[in-house]
């Protein structure tokens with residue numbers, strides 16, 4: 485296990501946490517939301533990572549889910565993206581340990597994060613480095629946050645969608661998703677996969693429009709998977725939701741894959757996941773199957789799709805979004 489202070493292979497927040505280990509080290513530390521690859525470096529006793537992609541990198545050491553029920557001395561808490569997710573994770577941290585060490589990037593909002601933490605207790609120490617800050621506070625212990633109180637609800641085609649903190653486009657229908665729904669053509673029967681399902685809008689609308697379809701939804705983010713389960717339950721729709729890094733845990737092949745793929749991760753821009761969704765789609769489609777994909781108009785998915793499909797049609801080309809239909813999977 486690598487535990488050097490200034491490990492160059494670690495994420496910047498981890499490098500700072502390691503350099504300032506004296507501020508948070510204790511007999512019993514849980515890391516909440518660390519990058520999966522950094523869990524071993526931290527040398528903590530427990531880790532919670534609510535993301536299948538990151539969790540896989542932790543090689544079986546971390547638990548997932550939208551809640552964490554342990555009791556520890558210190559919660560070393562990585563600042564998540566988005567205010568709602570941050571506030572939820574801070575509430576969770578305060579239910580888990582009397583001392584919280586919050587670490588995150590300056591560009592990722594550690595300053596407002598520090599303010600939010602200060603409202604929950606007394607700041608004991610702060611330190612900065614690697615463009616990050618770590619803030620340690622003794623906090624008032626609270627009950628585990630009740631997820632029901634953190635839900636946002638919104639309506640799409642008469643369906644009530646449920647979105648948990650930090651789930652994509654929380655509380656509203658995304659414009660790209662709306663464009664895809666306008667042009668989407670669905671068979672009466674067969675299997676459909678919504679990959680990167682968020683709150684489950686595409687999956688639930690597909691199931692409502694075509695009750696004869698078997699609908700599966702997957703997302704790397706456990707909050708998205710749970711949101712989709714709640715959306716499906718709220719409308720009594722049989723949609724199976726599962727945690728998966730792209731297609732990794734999704735069994736079987738499909739007649740239709742629909743996706744509004746991610747192109748952001750953390751504070752940076754990332755196209756790798758969308759590229760994998762497009763390139764690996766042929767391995768998940770049945771013969772004659774179709775991939776439907778929406779993305780911002782400036783993203784070059786048409787060319788990427790042409791590498792994997794014989795027929796790629798741009799079925800919508802608006803000012804902000806394009807929708808592609810790809811058939812004739814190669815290979």
Ligand SMILES: C[S@@+](CC[C@H](N)C(=O)[O-])C[C@H]1O[C@@H](n2cnc3c(N)ncnc32)[C@H](O)[C@@H]1O
Pocket residue numbers: 537651652653658661679680681682683684685686702703704705708728729730731743744745746747757
């Ligand atoms: C642009 S959102 C679309 C959400 C939803 N389909 C909609 O249209 O409202 C992309 C989704 O991809 C998910 N995602 C990111 N990386 C992923 C990965 N490696 N595997 C699966 N899903 C991922 C994100 O968590 C997010 O929910």
